[in-house]
Each structure stands twice: as C-alpha cells, then as structure tokens.
Amino acid sequence: MRHQIQLLPWALFAAVVGGGCGPNDLDVPTVEVEGGEPDARRDVVVPIQRQGRASGLEVAAAGAFAPGGPPLRVYLNREGATLTGGSDDSSQNRSSIVNGRATIPRFRGTDATWNKIRDCVRDEFARFNVTVTDQRPASGPYVMAMFGGNGSELGYGRGIGGVAPIDPNDCTVIEGAVVYIFSDNLGINDWELNCEVGAHEVGHALSLDHELLPPDPMTYLAYNGLQTFQDQDARCGEYSARACVCRRPSQNTVKVLASKVGWRMGEPPPPPPPGSEPTVSIKSPADGAVLPAFSTIQIVVEATDNDGVSKVELLWKYNGAVFPCPGTYCTQSGSTYTYSLYVGSGERRFQVRATDRTGLVATTPERVIYLQDKNPGDVISIRVLEPMQGQQIRAGSMVKVTAEVTGSRPIAQVGMTWSGAWGSVTDSLVPEGGTRWGRTIHVSPNAPAGPRQITVFAQDVDGGRATAAPVVVHVTR
Numbered sequence: 001m002r003h004q005i006q007l008l009p010w011a012l013f014a015a016v017v018g019g020g021c022g023p024n025d026l027d028v029p030t031v032e033v034e035g036g037e038p039d040a041r042r043d044v045v046v047p048i049q050r051q052g053r054a055s056g057l058e059v060a061a062a063g064a065f066a067p068g069g070p071p072l073r074v075y076l077n078r079e080g081a082t083l084t085g086g087s088d089d090s091s092q093n094r095s096s097i098v099n100g101r102a103t104i105p106r107f108r109g110t111d112a113t114w115n116k117i118r119d120c121v122r123d124e125f126a127r128f129n130v131t132v133t134d135q136r137p138a139s140g141p142y143v144m145a146m147f148g149g150n151g152s153e154l155g156y157g158r159g160i161g162g163v164a165p166i167d168p169n170d171c172t173v174i175e176g177a178v179v180y181i182f183s184d185n186l187g188i189n190d191w192e193l194n195c196e197v198g199a200h201e202v203g204h205a206l207s208l209d210h211e212l213l214p215p216d217p218m219t220y221l222a223y224n225g226l227q228t229f230q231d232q233d234a235r236c237g238e239y240s241a242r243a244c245v246c247r248r249p250s251q252n253t254v255k256v257l258a259s260k261v262g263w264r265m266g267e268p269p270p271p272p273p274p275g276s277e278p279t280v281s282i283k284s285p286a287d288g289a290v291l292p293a294f295s296t297i298q299i300v301v302e303a304t305d306n307d308g309v310s311k312v313e314l315l316w317k318y319n320g321a322v323f324p325c326p327g328t329y330c331t332q333s334g335s336t337y338t339y340s341l342y343v344g345s346g347e348r349r350f351q352v353r354a355t356d357r358t359g360l361v362a363t364t365p366e367r368v369i370y371l372q373d374k375n376p377g378d379v380i381s382i383r384v385l386e387p388m389q390g391q392q393i394r395a396g397s398m399v400k401v402t403a404e405v406t407g408s409r410p411i412a413q414v415g416m417t418w419s420g421a422w423g424s425v426t427d428s429l430v431p432e433g434g435t436r437w438g439r440t441i442h443v444s445p446n447a448p449a450g451p452r453q454i455t456v457f458a459q460d461v462d463g464g465r466a467t468a469a470p471v472v473v474h475v476t477r
C-alpha cells in the first residue's frame with residue numbers, strides 16, 4: 001500500500017466508507033503519495049466521470065461499440081494539438097484528461113523512428129478489428145494517441161510515461177478517447193518503449209487494466225524484448241496483485257480486446273468509388289436547447305443521397321453509444337429519421353452520421369443539449385477548504401485535505417485524486433461530521449519539487465456525481 005495507482009475510486013469507497021462506523025471509529029490510514037523511484041513505465045489512469053446521470057436506456061446502450069462492425073480506428077498523432085477539457089471526443093480535440101486547455105507539442109523524433117513506432121503499434125493490434133493510422137481521419141469517432149511532450153503540459157510531473165482515460169465501472173470502449181504518450185520522457189529514439197506505452201495507453205481506453213505479466217504491454221514490470229498482448233490469464237496490479245477493473249477475476253488482454261473490438265476480418269474494404277457524400281443535418285432539437293431531464297426526447301434528422309442512404313447513426317458522445325436508424329429507438333419516413341430516446345440528466349453532445357450505398361460517409365457537426373432536472377436543487381456542491389490554491393507543501397510532510405460537500409440527496413462517497421510527479425493516487429475522504437469530509441496525505445520525502453493537482457469528487461446515493469475544480473499545490477524541498 002506504500003504506492004498505489006488506484007483505478008477504482010468508486011468501488012473502493014464502498015469498502016472504506018460503507019462500514020457504518022462513525023468517523024472516530026475508523027483508523028484511517030494516511031494516503032501515501034510519490035513513494036519509490038521514478039519509472040518511465042508508470043502512467044496515470046483517469047476514470048471517466050460522466051457529468052449528470054444516465055437513464056436506464058443510456059446505461060444499456062453504453063459503449064455500443066461492438067465486434068462485427070467497422071473497425072475501431074486508432075490515430076497516432078505526431079503533429080501535436082491544442083486540446084480543451086470535456087468528455088472525450090478526439091475529432092473535436094476534446095479530452096477528459098485536460099483541465100481547461102493544453103497544448104501537446106509534436107513528436108520530436110525522426111521520421112524513421114516514427115515509422116517504426118507506427119508500424120509497431122499497428123502490429124500490436126494486428127490481430128484485432130482495429131486500424132492504426134498516422135493520418136487524421138476526416139471524421140470521428142476514433143481513438144487519438146498523442147505522442148510528444150513530457151506531461152508538464154497537462155500538469156503532471158516529468159516522471160511518467162503516459163496517461164489515458166478508462167471506464168472502470170462498465171469497461172466500455174471510449175471510442176473518442178484521447179490518450180497521451182510522453183515521448184520526451186520515454187526517449188524520442190526509443191521506438192520500442194514508445195510503441196509499448198502506445199499500446200498500453202490505447203489499451204486503457206479499451207478497458208484494459210494493469211497486470212503482472214512482464215511480456216504484456218499492460219504491465220509495469222520490466223521485460224527483455226518487445227511486449228505484445230498475451231493470450232494468458234494474468235493477475236491485475238502494478239507491482240503486486242489487486243482486484244481487476246469491472247470485477248474481472250483476472251485479465252487476458254487478448255480475450256478482452258477480442259471481446260471489445262473483435263478479431264480482424266480479412267483485408268479492409270477498398271476505398272469507395274468517387275461519388276458524392278450524403279447530405280445529413282439535425283432538424284431538432286436546436287443546438288444549446290434545454291430539455292427536461294429523465295424524459296423521452298425526440299431527435300429529428302434529414303438525410304439524402306444521390307445513390308441512396310444505406311445507414312443513419314446517432315453518435316451519443318455521452319457514453320459512446322451508437323443508435324442506428326431504423327432501429328429500436330428510431331423510425332424512418334422518407335428522408336426523415338426520428339429518434340425517441342429516454343435520457344438522463346446533464347449535458348449531452350451528439351452527432352449524426354449517414355452512409356450512402358457506395359460507402360461514402362458524412363457526419364453532422366456536433367450538437368449540445370442540456371437535460372435539466374425538474375428538481376433544480378438536485379445538485380452536489382463541493383467546496384475544498386484546505387489545502388489552499390497555491391499552497392506550498394514540503395516533501396516529507398503531511399497535508400490535510402478537507403472538503404465541504406452538500407447535496408439535495410444524501411452524499412454517499414467523496415474522494416480525491418492526487419496527480420503527482422510519478423503517477424496519480426485516488427482514495428476516499430472520510431466523513432468528519434456534518435458536511436465535512438477529510439483525509440491526510442503524506443507526501444514522500446523523495447517527492448520532487450513542482451506543482452501537483454488535488455481533485456475532489458463526490459457521488460450521491462442516486463449516482464449523481466460532481467467534481468470540484470482542481471486545487472494546485474506546490475511541493476518544495
């Protein structure tokens with residue numbers, strides 16, 4: 001427990017908070033951060049936090065990316081990009097890892113090294129229904145792997161190799177995920193390590209956990225040779241065994257990937273013959289519309305094409321669901337496609353994609369709507385009382401995190417993530433009476449100087465979630 005990169009904040013809380021003891025009965029251990037030595041293979045895994053709450057329909061449709069369809073596309077980006085924070089959508093340069101705005105510089109290695117990295121990542125996924133390219137696709141969704149930088153662009157210390165989002169609760173494929181490989185830390189000439197960490201970070205977006213199998217890229221353990229996904233049951237963990245995400249009893253990376261994206265089926269289809277793309281537009285609701293939460297909403301789409309429209313799909317960015325039309329939730333009448341979806345609460349972003357009979361595809365611009373709870377008090381408010389923004393913390397000392405958390409429904413769990421120089425640590429806060437929750441962090445004497453982020457988040461008994469703005473503190477020596 002000296003050093004723990006924790007993937008399962010919500011599952012963990014049940015164990016820590018759910019015991020029914022009062023705060024004084026709990027012997028709450030201090031959270032240890034930044035122990036051990038830096039290791040380029042360490043990375044940060046950020047559980048995706050979906051804003052608002054999902055309806056039953058949305059839960060059932062989540063991660064509709066399923067084997068048997070078109071391949072999952074993975075775009076290896078060496079050009080750099082400026083990204084904004086929000087739910088992952090690589091086609092919009094939007095990333096759940098980013099707070100505000102961040103610019104990742106281009107990959108600084110040579111073309112020859114880059115080509116080796118690209119071909120190697122392609123080989124890693126060659127067995128699966130995945131295409132790997134270094135040309136940005138014209139439209140989403142696709143997983144984007146950013147190669148470049150050293151992590152400081154995202155507020156991390158320089159001791160980690162990468163960062164990726166994961167869905168630790170439902171293990172869905174985050175089809176629009178943006179993942180990061182900090183090539184400047186890994187070595188811009190080390191194509192092998194860049195390739196392994198690339199496979200590793202993309203693996204997280206496809207729900208893979210860390211495991212204790214040295215020849216597999218999902219491990220932190222050293223291996224002499226190129227790591228490739230192993231068709232073998234392995235225990236999960238960083239340096240010692242712990243439970244796997246999503247209650248998997250063990251992890252076989254090949255079987256998980258095959259179940260998530262399917263096996264590769266022959267050659268990719270030839271490029272479509274010249275023709276014109278379909279015309280597709282969203283008639284309603286309007287961009288920015290406010291609609292009632294937990295209600296059935298209608299989405300009306302027009303799609304036409306000279307060669308005939310063969311397929312219309314609603315891309316529900318909230319959870320990666322793809323709703324075909326006609327289908328369970330959609331009817332077609334001529335060129336009008338009408339969806340009826342029972343939705344939850346919070347912000348929703350979506351696009352509609354139309355495919356014509358020759359395979360040409362057109363996608364609408366993204367549209368955002370807001371599903372507002374009928375009960376306007378149904379919110380969670382988090383106020384971080386300590387530490388203060390900009391506070392200095394000496395390496396080797398303790399720092400207390402205290403937050404005041406209120407909600408219209410009872411608060412079930414409160415947690416925090418320390419994003420440090422050598423990875424991130426997520427753990428629970430414990431109730432301290434009233435609306436206060438707290439925990440003491442012990443910063444290792446080995447911790448290098450520099451900024452850190454402390455992010456407090458909370459969940460109510462109905463699954464409503466909220467995340468406070470991060471508090472930036474500075475470790476000094």
Ligand SMILES: [Zn+2]
Nearest residue numbers: 043044045210
């Ligand atoms: Zn990892």
